[in-house]
Amino acid sequence: MKNKNITLDEGGGGFKSAEIVKDIRRILKFTGQWKNCGDDAALFNLGSGQKLVFTTDAFIVDPLFFAGGDIGKIAMCGTINDLVVMGAKPIGISLSIVMEEGFPKKDFEEILKSINKISLQTKVPIVTGDTKVTEKGKIDKIEITTAGVGLVKNDGVIKNNGIKNGDYIVASGDLGEHAITLLAKRFNYQTKIKSDCRPLIEELKKTRKYLNACKDPTRGGLAANLVEMAEKSGVKIILDEKTLPYKKETKAVAELLGIDIFSLASEGRFIASVSPKNVDKVLKILQKFNEEAKIIGRAQKNKKENGVYLKTELGSLRKIEMPKGKLIPRIC
Amino acid sequence: MKNKNITLDEGGGGFKSAEIVKDIRRILKFTGQWKNCGDDAALFNLGSGQKLVFTTDAFIVDPLFFAGGDIGKIAMCGTINDLVVMGAKPIGISLSIVMEEGFPKKDFEEILKSINKISLQTKVPIVTGDTKVTEKGKIDKIEITTAGVGLVKNDGVIKNNGIKNGDYIVASGDLGEHAITLLAKRFNYQTKIKSDCRPLIEELKKTRKYLNACKDPTRGGLAANLVEMAEKSGVKIILDEKTLPYKKETKAVAELLGIDIFSLASEGRFIASVSPKNVDKVLKILQKFNEEAKIIGRAQKNKKENGVYLKTELGSLRKIEMPKGKLIPRIC
Numbered sequence: 001m002k003n004k005n006i007t008l009d010e011g012g013g014g015f016k017s018a019e020i021v022k023d024i025r026r027i028l029k030f031t032g033q034w035k036n037c038g039d040d041a042a043l044f045n046l047g048s049g050q051k052l053v054f055t056t057d058a059f060i061v062d063p064l065f066f067a068g069g070d071i072g073k074i075a076m077c078g079t080i081n082d083l084v085v086m087g088a089k090p091i092g093i094s095l096s097i098v099m100e101e102g103f104p105k106k107d108f109e110e111i112l113k114s115i116n117k118i119s120l121q122t123k124v125p126i127v128t129g130d131t132k133v134t135e136k137g138k139i140d141k142i143e144i145t146t147a148g149v150g151l152v153k154n155d156g157v158i159k160n161n162g163i164k165n166g167d168y169i170v171a172s173g174d175l176g177e178h179a180i181t182l183l184a185k186r187f188n189y190q191t192k193i194k195s196d197c198r199p200l201i202e203e204l205k206k207t208r209k210y211l212n213a214c215k216d217p218t219r220g221g222l223a224a225n226l227v228e229m230a231e232k233s234g235v236k237i238i239l240d241e242k243t244l245p246y247k248k249e250t251k252a253v254a255e256l257l258g259i260d261i262f263s264l265a266s267e268g269r270f271i272a273s274v275s276p277k278n279v280d281k282v283l284k285i286l287q288k289f290n291e292e293a294k295i296i297g298r299a300q301k302n303k304k305e306n307g308v309y310l311k312t313e314l315g316s317l318r319k320i321e322m323p324k325g326k327l328i329p330r331i332c
Numbered sequence: 333m334k335n336k337n338i339t340l341d342e343g344g345g346g347f348k349s350a351e352i353v354k355d356i357r358r359i360l361k362f363t364g365q366w367k368n369c370g371d372d373a374a375l376f377n378l379g380s381g382q383k384l385v386f387t388t389d390a391f392i393v394d395p396l397f398f399a400g401g402d403i404g405k406i407a408m409c410g411t412i413n414d415l416v417v418m419g420a421k422p423i424g425i426s427l428s429i430v431m432e433e434g435f436p437k438k439d440f441e442e443i444l445k446s447i448n449k450i451s452l453q454t455k456v457p458i459v460t461g462d463t464k465v466t467e468k469g470k471i472d473k474i475e476i477t478t479a480g481v482g483l484v485k486n487d488g489v490i491k492n493n494g495i496k497n498g499d500y501i502v503a504s505g506d507l508g509e510h511a512i513t514l515l516a517k518r519f520n521y522q523t524k525i526k527s528d529c530r531p532l533i534e535e536l537k538k539t540r541k542y543l544n545a546c547k548d549p550t551r552g553g554l555a556a557n558l559v560e561m562a563e564k565s566g567v568k569i570i571l572d573e574k575t576l577p578y579k580k581e582t583k584a585v586a587e588l589l590g591i592d593i594f595s596l597a598s599e600g601r602f603i604a605s606v607s608p609k610n611v612d613k614v615l616k617i618l619q620k621f622n623e624e625a626k627i628i629g630r631a632q633k634n635k636k637e638n639g640v641y642l643k644t645e646l647g648s649l650r651k652i653e654m655p656k657g658k659l660i661p662r663i664c
Binding site: 003004005006007008009010011017020021024027028029030031032033034037041042044046048052054055056057058059060091092094095096097098099100101102103104105106108109112113115116119120123124125126127128129130131132133134135137138139140143145147149 | 335336337338339340341342343349352353356359360361362363364365366369373374376378380382384386387388389390391392423424426427428429430431432433434435436437438440441444445447448451452455456457458459460461462463464465466467469470471472475477479481
């Protein structure tokens with residue numbers, strides 16, 4: 001660990017975040033019989049052709065409530081989505097809550113109701129939990145940590161490093177609206193954009209057998225997540241500037257706030273790589289859920305150049321870098 | 333929810349804590365196919381004679397480091413112990429960390445090393461995680477949430493409501509030393525007492541088949557945990573003042589600080605109910621781990637009076653009540 005103290009960018013989802021995870025793993029080396037401990041969720045072989053899938057996320061969100069969701073909905077969707085992008089069926093969620101003394105019960109109830117709504121909608125129950133209350137000022141309002149368990153058949157696992165030569169890169173919808181919604185609320189900027197936060201359970205149930213690799217572009221957006229997938233898969237991905245998965249208003253607000261659009265987080269979208277023979281089937285299914293689902297790029301095996309490149313409208317290639325520092329004000 | 337705002341005693345592990353858990357469950361009713369969602373860990377039938385066991389705990393501890401442990405050790409032991417008191421073999425832990433900007437890396441490394449030590453000692457790996465950094469002052473130093481998964485054979489499950497008529501109540505060692513250690517450090521009181529924090533994996537592996545009910549007396553101590561077991565089992569438990577499982581020094585410090593000894597938390601002890609025919613075997617095994625392991629009381633079926641009673645040296649019976657309010661300064 002190079003610096004003396006923890007810095008904000010080490011929790012931002014970019015390059016520094018990846019470094020601190022490596023630092024943690026340098027100490028916590030032992031992973032026993034588990035596989036994929038660096039993926040969205042870890043895998044444990046239960047025998048009889050089935051694997052247990054296990055993941056966790058901590059949520060400190062400001063503001064707690066926003067257009068299209070709240071901290072409870074994000075916590076549920078974030079954990080469910082980490083399971084389903086691995087190809088798993090989520091079976092249960094744990095819910096740990098730390099609140100400061102004086103937190104309004106009305107807000108607490110609203111958060112619980114929002115959690116319950118996603119639980120009922122996805123049929124994924126909250127099965128165990130913990131609630132702690134700290135003295136005033138020892139936590140900012142409320143922090144929620146969810147962990148999730150799921151099951152997947154051995155041959156149904158989708159990894160984030162499975163992109164093959166010639167695969168199309170598909171986005172399940174326009175990206176970055178979650179980030180823009182929270183940022184706009186922070187900066188009191190009026191916009192019609194709503195968070196994209198939602199559980200990806202149905203669309204993945206129907207498409208997962210066709211996906212070679214999959215990930216949800218949360219913290220760090222495409223810049224962190226597609227770059228990670230490309231590097232792990234050993235491919236060069238070329239995105240076309242003409243088909244970027246961002247709404248006009250998302251682009252406009254990002255520009256106004258001086259934020260790199262590729263680093264904007266979504267909480268209800270996935271990106272996947274699909275073989276040419278399956279890509280039409282996948283798009284047809286995804287467009288029933290979201291008409292903006294589309295092909296955003298293509299992958300090629302490339303020993304020298306791994307990563308994500310943007311082909312601009314002028315025809316030049318620009319490399320998309322993993323976010324280096326503190327991304328933006330924390331929004332997930 | 334009766335009050336307008338969350339109060340400290342609602343996170344203290346006593347009566348008010350039990351009430352807020354009920355409030356949460358009034359909203360989050362759906363538990364799907366899971367069983368025992370109100371126990372230390374929840375159970376999911378995997379088929380082929382095996383159940384998945386799932387639990388979580390959030391840890392805000394002050395001080396972070398103390399005689400016999402630190403926040404990392406407590407987080408590991410707390411989650412492992414919640415699995416083993418159900419009769420399960422822990423298979424993996426998730427680790428979520430929220431830190432404030434500026435948290436010393438030296439302390440962070442020390443906490444990780446402590447987590448690693450327990451992980452290697454128990455052979456329970458950390459398999460998935462999340463790390464978030466908040467702006468300074470949005471969290472008090474560091475918060476750790478662990479979730480754990482384990483496996484148990486269908487006939488190996490130990491519940492906290494299984495106390496039978498005539499069972500002996502056994503403590504795996506003297507209680508309350510964890511609480512006293514942290515309180516003494518807070519109040520700058522010099523004591524030789526060390527936290528009892530430890531994983532209970534080995535002693536439970538050897539005794540679990542003989543236990544009718546089991547629980548680790550963490551938050552709220554015997555007053556919260558043995559009372560809960562007695563009420564759920566429908567029994568009256570009589571503890572003998574002459575064989576109370578507290579060291580002299582623990583009693584002295586508790587008295588000095590004006591704290592009810594029965595509410596003192598342990599982080600490395602369990603209490604169990606054992607049939608008369610098995611109690612000698614269980615004690616013999618437990619005393620190899622801790623020579624203070626002993627019988628502390630006996631249970632009788634009693635339709636009218638459920639709960640825990642103390643038989644004083646003068647022969648009178650005093651009911652031990654579940655802690656009503658904020659227990660003491662938060663120490664776990």
